[in-house]
Amino acid sequence: MTTDSTDPHTLTGAYVLDALEDDERAAFEEHLAGCGTCAQEVRELSATAGRLGLAATTAPPDHLKSQVLGMIGEVRQERPQDPPAPVSRKGRGRFGRGTHWALAACVAAIAGLGGTAVWQHQQADDARQEARSAQRQADQVAAVLSAPDAAVTSASLDGGAHGSVVVSRAGGKAVFIASGMAAPPKGKVYQLWFADGGHMRPAGLMNPSRTSQSVLMAGSVDGASGMGVTLEPAGGSRQPTSRPLATMKLPA
Numbered sequence: 001m002t003t004d005s006t007d008p009h010t011l012t013g014a015y016v017l018d019a020l021e022d023d024e025r026a027a028f029e030e031h032l033a034g035c036g037t038c039a040q041e042v043r044e045l046s047a048t049a050g051r052l053g054l055a056a057t058t059a060p061p062d063h064l065k066s067q068v069l070g071m072i073g074e075v076r077q078e079r080p081q082d083p084p085a086p087v088s089r090k091g092r093g094r095f096g097r098g099t100h101w102a103l104a105a106c107v108a109a110i111a112g113l114g115g116t117a118v119w120q121h122q123q124a125d126d127a128r129q130e131a132r133s134a135q136r137q138a139d140q141v142a143a144v145l146s147a148p149d150a151a152v153t154s155a156s157l158d159g160g161a162h163g164s165v166v167v168s169r170a171g172g173k174a175v176f177i178a179s180g181m182a183a184p185p186k187g188k189v190y191q192l193w194f195a196d197g198g199h200m201r202p203a204g205l206m207n208p209s210r211t212s213q214s215v216l217m218a219g220s221v222d223g224a225s226g227m228g229v230t231l232e233p234a235g236g237s238r239q240p241t242s243r244p245l246a247t248m249k250l251p252a
Helices: 012-016 022-032 036-055 062-074 097-145
Strands: 151-156 162-168 173-179 188-196 199-205 213-216 226-233 246-249
Touching (some): 012 022, 022 173, 022 213, 151 246, 199 213
Antiparallel strands (some): 162 173, 173 213
């Protein structure tokens, strides 16, 4: 937890590791929009964290393999015998019930080992994808906030919340930074829009579980003169279906 007197230049590591509260994160990202030194450090730390995340995989525990091999060694193998007598429909052949159960247990254990490896491989793939996505998102947001031509416009939102939009015309991108927003009702989501003259163009959805956040707006900022926020059904809408909670002119 930080305090109002905390130097924002000391928060780059906590920001990259997602160790800031939502309101602290939003405040830091507003600072980041005007601080090239912090933006550069965030990019470098994000890249390092991403590489570490991609390298973190989980192998099946060593004892599991040795346990399975041990079980196989305990199964009694019968010596070859003369061709067996015909087996009646009620007979069980040369193997007793105990041997069958032991072999079945080994097969099940080996299958379980394979299943565990497959599950862990899938978990590792998911972690890699999440790390790549998080790194891309951090890089894209930081690129806008630290752009030489970055310009900021801020406004008050409904319910006492605060919003800022940072625009890089050279990069053709914008980031919306919100703090203190109320959680949307169940089945609803906050949706961002670019205003192209009299037309509202969808620009992405906000995370309904976070009251303070930064969102890289989808699409190019080219041609847009403003932006807005509305409350829409989960999944978003092609056109606004409710009155705007906020509208802002984009900085030139």
